[in-house]
Amino acid sequence: xxxxxxxxxxxxxxxxxxxxxxxxxxxxxxxxxxxxxxxxxxxxxxxxxxxxxxxxxxxxxxxxxxxxxxxxxxxxxxxxxxxxxxxxxxxxxxxxxxxxxxxxxxxxxxxxxxxxxxxxxxxxxxxxxxxxxxxxxxxxxxxxxxxxxxxxxxxxxxxxxxxxxxxxxxxxxxxxxxxxxxxx
Numbered sequence: 001x002x003x004x005x006x007x008x009x010x011x012x013x014x015x016x017x018x019x020x021x022x023x024x025x026x027x028x029x030x031x032x033x034x035x036x037x038x039x040x041x042x043x044x045x046x047x048x049x050x051x052x053x054x055x056x057x058x059x060x061x062x063x064x065x066x067x068x069x070x071x072x073x074x075x076x077x078x079x080x081x082x083x084x085x086x087x088x089x090x091x092x093x094x095x096x097x098x099x100x101x102x103x104x105x106x107x108x109x110x111x112x113x114x115x116x117x118x119x120x121x122x123x124x125x126x127x128x129x130x131x132x133x134x135x136x137x138x139x140x141x142x143x144x145x146x147x148x149x150x151x152x153x154x155x156x157x158x159x160x161x162x163x164x165x166x167x168x169x170x171x172x173x174x175x176x177x178x179x180x181x182x183x184x
Contacts, residue, residue, distance in 0.1 A: 044181075046078050046090045046099040049107065053088065053131035061123055073097065085115020086124060107132065108178040125177045132164045132179050148177065 044052075054065035066088045070081035076095035080088040087110040092102035109128055111121040122145070129141050136144075140160050147158035148168040157165035157180060167178040 043103050046092055046102045046104055049104050049131060050078075050080065050088070050090060050099070052134075053107075053128055056127040056131045057124070060127065063120055063123060063127075078102075079110075082124060083115075083117045083120060085112035085117060086110070086121055088124070088128065104181060106178055106180045108176050110174065110176045112174050114173070121175075128177070128179055129164065129166065132181060133162050136160070136162055136164075145177070 050066050057063050057065045064083050066080035066082060068080075072079040072081070076092070078090040078092075078099060080090075082088055089108045089110055090102075091105050091107070093105045094102070096102055107128060109121060109125050111118060125145060126138070126141050129136060129144060140162070144158045144160060144166045145168075148166040152168050152170050152175075155167075157167040157178075159165040163182050165180040165182070167180065169176055169178070
C-alpha cells in the first residue's frame with residue numbers, strides 16, 4: 001500500500017482534531033466546530049467495526065464477508081482478504097495486535113484494477129461506509145463516493161456531516177476508498 005498517498009489526508013485530519021499548537025480553549029473550540037460541521041461517530045474497535053461491516057455485507061448482498069481466515073497483520077494494519085484483488089484494511093489509532101482493543105482510526109478498501117472481482121468494489125465500499133455510520137442513507141453514500149472519486153489523489157475528502165469522510169486515491173494498478181472516522 002502506498003501510504004504516501006493517504007498521509008496528507010491523515011495529517012489534515014490530525015491537525016484539525018488536535019488543533020496543532022493552539023491553546024486548550026482554542027483546541028476545544030476548534031474541535032467543537034469540527035464536530036458541528038463534520039459530525040462524529042463513537043470510537044469502535046477493529047473487531048466491532050469489522051463485525052458491523054460483515055453484518056452489512058451478509059444482510060444486504062451475496063459478497064464475501066471479512067474473515068480472520070484471510071487476515072494479515074502488516075505495517076500495524078489489519079488486512080482482510082475479501083475476494084481476489086479486494087481487501088478491507090483497518091488502521092488503528094495505536095496498534096497493539098489486539099483487534100478487540102485497538103480503536104479504528106480509519107478503514108479503507110484496497111482494490112486491484114486487474115482483479116477478476118473489481119466490479120464488486122463499489123458494493124463493498126458502500127457497505128464499509130454504512131458500517132461506519134448506519135444513519136447514512138444510500139443516496140448520501142452515492143454522493144460521498146461520487147464526490148470522493150471526483151477529486152482523486154488530491155488529499156481532499158467528501159463529508160456529509162455525519163462523522164465520516166471518504167477519500168479516493170488511484171494509480172494505474174489499484175485504487176482505494178478511505179473512510180476516515182471523526183469521534184469525540
